[in-house]
């Protein structure tokens with residue numbers, strides 16, 4: 001048993017987004033006891049720590065103990081492609097910047113270097129769990145899974161599937177048959193690999209696999225229909241579905257207009273919902289469900305939001321990316337009211353912030369800036385929820401991690417304000433306003449330097465170079 005002493009901050013229990021505002025635990029002199037199996041045995045006030053535990057190893061931290069951050073949308077092959085100039089909005093940025101950048105991962109040595117850097121960046125910012133949009137190249141995916149498992153982080157990922165695209169995407173494209181075959185291979189190779197691949201425990205393994213068409217414009221109705229059949233076969237094993245939805249609504253030739261034109265569907269979501277034939281006629285199996293996460297959802301109709309909620313699908317909200325690509329602002333009140341789970345995504349490389357609290361910072365600002373009575377000052381406890389427990393819920397693993405409740409696997413980060421120049425004093429001042437004010441100051445103001453310890457299942461996570469932290 002190891003006891004960590006510090007300021008405990010988490011969202012307890014299993015609240016809704018709305019309820020999370022009242023589920024904040026802020027325990028300035030707190031204790032987190034982690035047993036030999038990596039589970040949380042005690043979580044609460046230091047003074048309440050059972051005497052039987054108090055003589056065990058005690059690690060005194062100067063700072064705060066928070067659940068590990070969960071990034072539900074991040075592109076591994078764009079690790080080195082943040083802040084790429086010359087693209088503009090989504091479709092042009094993909095063609096001019098992203099497809100060439102991702103094509104470089106065809107070189108296995110380069111891909112391995114990118115995988116190493118990807119893992120290093122995740123450790124630096126305390127992202128203990130991530131849904132990772134993968135590379136087109138199987139060897140690059142092997143490098144990603146291998147390095148992530150070696151480091152001890154959680155990951156869900158799948159190779160980015162593309163069967164059609166512009167000339168600049170040529171290296172990323174495969175035939176329909178290869179798209180299906182490679183997805184099956186990846187599931188067989190990596191889904192639950194660290195747990196020995198046994199189906200019964202694959203659903204909670206550190207490494208799991210997703211079926212990931214890049215987006216409807218990068219595939220055809222044949223691809224989507226066959227992926228639907230594939231997903232129907234494997235969803236029972238806990239395999240995920242991940243893609244993009246309703247990101248760019250430029251009139252005439254933006255993403256949403258192009259999807260409608262290419263498929264003749266009524267809504268973009270229909271293409272993932274087994275209705276990708278003209279008029280949204282039934283084409284096959286739906287890929288929506290409890291392990292389905294769609295990034296962006298900026299311009300959903302009420303019907304699409306209701307369908308996401310009804311199927312238990314989740315939204316990866318990526319406000320930093322939406323600012324960069326001029327994609328607009330996801331309407332906060334309307335989306336939250338739909339009941340669909342909303343979690344946070346960095347969307348590296350359209351997003352250029354690896355640290356989930358930096359994305360929460362943008363989240364607060366963009367929804368504060370919504371027009372008129374749509375403007376919302378999101379509660380700090382809800383921000384913490386979005387970056388931690390909601391992410392675990394979106395990944396359908398809320399019972400495993402996401403907060404510091406007793407019995408969960410101990411995924412947590414140490415945030416030391418003194419490790420970030422000037423931050424300790426700012427936070428002390430914020431604390432005068434109470435727990436909520438302290439948390440807001442912490443989430444809005446913290447930078448990567450303040451993350452001084454990262455733990456998954458109670459084990460300190462190390463970078464590929466072998467350095468702690």
Ligand SMILES: [Zn+2]
Pocket residue numbers: 073075133244295347
């Ligand atoms: Zn994305």
